Amino acid sequence: MSVSVKRVSQAADALAHLTEISTQVEAAVVLDREGNVEASTVDDERAGRIARAALELFRQADAQREQELVQLDAALAGGSVFVVRDEERLIAATTGPGPTAGLVFYDLKSALRSFAGPKPKPKPKPRTRRAPAKRTTTTRKKDDAST
């Protein structure tokens, strides 16, 4: 139970941050690979419709090539549509006409990353104990110093 509350909170934070930093994004929905809405900036009914259309759009686009699709954008007369994926989920967003696509992609990827949460830290390598270094002192002969 605490995990799902944490996840919902993370999702809300990620999308709140997205709409805060990206003034171009009008609506955004985070969905899993099955099309289930995990978070959105719009009401549930609209989020469901966006998620269905985004998933269908992404699947059809992915089928165009053998390589795996990582992101897409569609520029339409009335606005633009963006879909970006990571390993577990997709984020779909809409903007007005003529957005700065690079910036929108960057913001969506950042939102997905923060949605996924921090990556687990790699295990530190076991330290081998080293013998303490020998202390060496240098002495200067008086005769050398005078010359």
Added chain:
Amino acid sequence: MRARKALALGAAIGSAAGAVLLRRRAGRSRDRVELFFDDGSLVTFAQGSPEAVPLLLHARELLAAARG
């Protein structure tokens, strides 16, 4: 004579610039889909191509859903 030549040259340059601008604007207003793949390749399907038809259909659905 010189004035006529200058006038003709100015008109020619002006019409060429206008044609370029119109072509650019027409190109921009065309709907298109850009696909980015994991190997770094980019594919663009412009309105009118057979690949673009279903993709633009879903993109329009998505935009319409977002706008309510």
